[in-house]
Amino acid sequence: MQAKILDGRAVAERIRGDISTSAQQFTDENGYAPGLGVVLVGDDPASAMYVRMKRRACEKVGFISEAQILPADVTQEQVEAAVRNYNDDPKIHGILVQLPMPDHIDEEAVLREISLSKDVDGIHPVNIGKLGMRGREPSFTPATPTGCMVLLEETGEPIEGKQAVVIGRSNIVGLPVALMLTNANATVTICHSRTQDLQGYLKNADIVVAAVGRPEFIKGEWLKEGAIVIDVGSNSVDDPSSKKGYRYVGDVEFESASQVASYITKVPGGVGPMTITMLLQNTLKAAQESIKA
Numbered sequence: 001m002q003a004k005i006l007d008g009r010a011v012a013e014r015i016r017g018d019i020s021t022s023a024q025q026f027t028d029e030n031g032y033a034p035g036l037g038v039v040l041v042g043d044d045p046a047s048a049m050y051v052r053m054k055r056r057a058c059e060k061v062g063f064i065s066e067a068q069i070l071p072a073d074v075t076q077e078q079v080e081a082a083v084r085n086y087n088d089d090p091k092i093h094g095i096l097v098q099l100p101m102p103d104h105i106d107e108e109a110v111l112r113e114i115s116l117s118k119d120v121d122g123i124h125p126v127n128i129g130k131l132g133m134r135g136r137e138p139s140f141t142p143a144t145p146t147g148c149m150v151l152l153e154e155t156g157e158p159i160e161g162k163q164a165v166v167i168g169r170s171n172i173v174g175l176p177v178a179l180m181l182t183n184a185n186a187t188v189t190i191c192h193s194r195t196q197d198l199q200g201y202l203k204n205a206d207i208v209v210a211a212v213g214r215p216e217f218i219k220g221e222w223l224k225e226g227a228i229v230i231d232v233g234s235n236s237v238d239d240p241s242s243k244k245g246y247r248y249v250g251d252v253e254f255e256s257a258s259q260v261a262s263y264i265t266k267v268p269g270g271v272g273p274m275t276i277t278m279l280l281q282n283t284l285k286a287a288q289e290s291i292k293a
Helices: 008-030 045-061 076-088 107-113 125-131 143-154 174-183 198-202 271-290
Strands: 004-006 035-041 064-070 094-097 163-167 187-191 207-210 228-231 235-238 246-249 263-265
Touching: 008 045, 008 143, 008 271, 035 045, 035 076, 035 271, 045 064, 045 271, 064 076, 076 094, 076 107, 094 107, 094 271, 107 125, 125 174, 143 174, 143 228, 143 271, 163 174, 163 198, 174 187, 174 207, 187 198
Parallel strands: 004 263, 035 064, 035 094, 163 187, 163 207, 207 228, 228 263
Antiparallel strands: 235 246
């Protein structure tokens, strides 16, 4: 079996086209564009790169984008004040707090400051709590897990009744995507670094979401024939043949897994483009909801 590639770039591009059209309509009707505000603490190169990427993505779909870039030695109160400033700014409809933050900052306290109506990254404890409760709907769902679910929908295969294994239990990806799969009526198992007989779980999995952060950790022979594989991993590995001296790979060994799976994402080009797109989609939703208030 040769897996079909779930092309996150193509899906994201299609969705961004719809977002751009809706954003233009919003701007024409209201006289201002949807706005995203970002809080970044410190000078971590990866975080700074992500913020630049999000700013460019905003510009391409007609959003405004602002960033409060704070020094690494900033105080807890100053970070929380930056979030509150965006809460009070009517031109900002969505707030993104770039994680991780320096060790001396209480991230949980910062996230609690985000207005629920502007929590477009879906990481406020209340929104995560609602995601885990029957009969409750969060204002927004986390961007990367939402992207995973959209890619699963792209297959046209039903999620209901399927056996799903999520490898990784982070607050950003593993736990939220497990909750979303559960809400879609899959039977979900969460595996992690201390799981015994991981291969045994994977052999029964119709859906695999890999978010463990270990390069090419999951081998094709571990998978069930015909499984759908969503690889969230993005790991830098040495590659002397590359101009940069490295390349990015996922948590799944693509070459072997693509011979077993029915559908699979590539790294890069799979889940990554979907993350920013879902953030944009949530920001548009927040802007549209703001004029109803």
